[in-house]
Amino acid sequence: MSTAPCTATSVGRSYRARDQRSEVGGQTTVDRSSENQKIRRLEGLKNTNLLISGRLRRRRRRSINNHTSTIQVAEFTIEHQCPQCGAPALLRETDRFFSCEFCRVNSFLVQDDFSQYMLPNTAPKGKNLVYYPYWRFKGMLFSCLESGIRHRFIDVSYQAVESRLFPITLGLRSQALKLSFATPEKSGYFLKPTFSFNKAMNIFKLRFSTSLPGPVFYQSHIGDSISLIYSPFYEEDKIYDAVLNKPLTSIPPDDFNASSFPGGRPNSHIQFLPTLCPACGWDLEGQRDTLILSCRNCSTAWRPTKDGLNPVEFATMPTNDNNIIYFPFWRIKAEISGIQLDSYADLIRIANLPKAIQKDWKGREFHFWSPAFKVRPKVFIQLGRNITLSQPEKIMAAELPEDRIHPVTLSTEDAAEGLIMNMAGFMKPAKDMFPILKDITIKPKRYLLVYMPFVEQYHDYVQPELYLAINKNQLSLASNL
Ligand SMILES: [Zn+2]
Ligand SMILES: [Zn+2]
Numbered sequence: 391m392s393t394a395p396c397t398a399t400s401v402g403r404s405y406r407a408r409d410q411r412s413e414v415g416g417q418t419t420v421d422r423s424s425e426n427q428k429i430r431r432l433e434g435l436k437n438t439n440l441l442i443s444g445r446l447r448r449r450r451r452r453s454i455n456n457h458t459s460t461i462q463v464a465e466f467t468i469e470h471q472c473p474q475c476g477a478p479a480l481l482r483e484t485d486r487f488f489s490c491e492f493c494r495v496n497s498f499l500v501q502d503d504f505s506q507y508m509l510p511n512t513a514p515k516g517k518n519l520v521y522y523p524y525w526r527f528k529g530m531l532f533s534c535l536e537s538g539i540r541h542r543f544i545d546v547s548y549q550a551v552e553s554r555l556f557p558i559t560l561g562l563r564s565q566a567l568k569l570s571f572a573t574p575e576k577s578g579y580f581l582k583p584t585f586s587f588n589k590a591m592n593i594f595k596l597r598f599s600t601s602l603p604g605p606v607f608y609q610s611h612i613g614d615s616i617s618l619i620y621s622p623f624y625e626e627d628k629i630y631d632a633v634l635n636k637p638l639t640s641i642p643p644d645d646f647n648a649s650s651f652p653g654g655r656p657n658s659h660i661q662f663l664p665t666l667c668p669a670c671g672w673d674l675e676g677q678r679d680t681l682i683l684s685c686r687n688c689s690t691a692w693r694p695t696k697d698g699l700n701p702v703e704f705a706t707m708p709t710n711d712n713n714i715i716y717f718p719f720w721r722i723k724a725e726i727s728g729i730q731l732d733s734y735a736d737l738i739r740i741a742n743l744p745k746a747i748q749k750d751w752k753g754r755e756f757h758f759w760s761p762a763f764k765v766r767p768k769v770f771i772q773l774g775r776n777i778t779l780s781q782p783e784k785i786m787a788a789e790l791p792e793d794r795i796h797p798v799t800l801s802t803e804d805a806a807e808g809l810i811m812n813m814a815g816f817m818k819p820a821k822d823m824f825p826i827l828k829d830i831t832i833k834p835k836r837y838l839l840v841y842m843p844f845v846e847q848y849h850d851y852v853q854p855e856l857y858l859a860i861n862k863n864q865l866s867l868a869s870n871l
Contacts, residue, residue, distance in 0.1 A: 533608070
């Protein structure tokens, strides 16, 4: 491995991240699985290899299917109109880069911190519709236990206004129906959320913690899908569910009055940004679910935000191999308190690696590495851990890759959320280290988007120098997460 420091392009400022949030749970329950033990055993055998057997894949899928009553991996479709020509379009929930079939104009969808959608109604004309809100989260939930890290994918919803009258969750209806954006021009009375997303998230965490053997030292949720979904109702002799146009209650509720709840028009903004390179005016490129657009003409990368396109600092790792696809990773320099982790020497100590610490390792800067694309939770942790442990130091080019690029689908905010979990992935021994996780804070200071070359093989994408493999199925299953 080269000992020269990494070099990278600098295209102005990179964007800020939220401070790392830390939340700790303390629930106790029953162990779920020999399956996890088996996976851990395999991980132990193949410390730097992410070779996942077909049998394990099947087991994982089965275990996901076992929970279909509460977990559905599905994606909404959203009805919408082209901002240029008004032509109707159907978006997938994860779509950001929108190319109109009719007028051919490209634009990028920028939303608030969370998306706001409404369900369609079948109410008779002239009803005064009341829209009742639900929080919905889709993403990865990680829990640090004495026995290691447990992970699962969750897709859940919960009332954003407490009421006994309305269903507690949306159930499966949001996945079966075509949604539309809840924007201020939509008519109806939209109840304002009075129950915070964090409170709802704590309920989700508690619910999923009941299947874990306690204590839970640390929990973290990573996912870019936080949304508020409005479900329509109307009042008559009874309260009617306007999605199905059926009574919600068998008797008229005597104490219900929608206008006694705070509400009005939805307070949300969606914006379609034109996607021309701010540096050279060229058309920016990207896949439909990408969060970062790139300019092939002047070799720059941009993140669309509410304030316009912001430059992204990036670099490409060199390769001599053929049949390459580049996967994006966030390399993160962070300020860490509660534990000493500034240098490669500190990393060797915390990870308890069997290496004699050399003098110059104290001067080698430590970086976190985190996948910038959606993968199964287990692979997310494995990739982050294995690359962080490797601390790649190759000299990198300040240019976009010439070959295929896998889209960036996890933001710097997602990466920031995952940093403590990333650290938990390599701390050893876990049972001594996990109890101090709650005292650790990690503040990201600088992000570099690194395109890492992987060789395409029949079943996997392989990074030969770091001994990593990403299974193609794992990746395609994750694309709608
Ligand atoms: Zn159009
Ligand atoms: Zn350009």
